Amino acid sequence: MSAGLDRVRRLLDTPPPPRVPGQVAINLDRPPAEEKPPPSCDTGNPRCGARPVRFYAAGWRCDDHRPSTYRPE
Incomplete structure (x- = not known):
C-alpha cells in the first residue's frame, strides 16, 4: 500500500508537461448574461x-x- 502512495506522491x-506545439489558448471570458425577466405563471x-411562482413538473405555477x-387539504 505504501508503494502506491509513494508513486502517487512522486506523480x-x-x-506539468510542456505545451504541445500548435496548442491554442481558449478565451474563457464570456459576455455578460442577458437580463431575463423573472418567471411568471404560464397557465x-x-x-x-x-x-x-414556483416550478412544478407542470411548469411555472x-x-x-x-x-x-x-395543495394542502
Missing part, C-alpha cells in the same frame, strides 16, 4: 402571468394554479 511532485390562454397534488 504529484513532477512538473391559461392568455397566460395568467402572476408572480411569485402561481399558488392559484399549482397542481392539486401539492
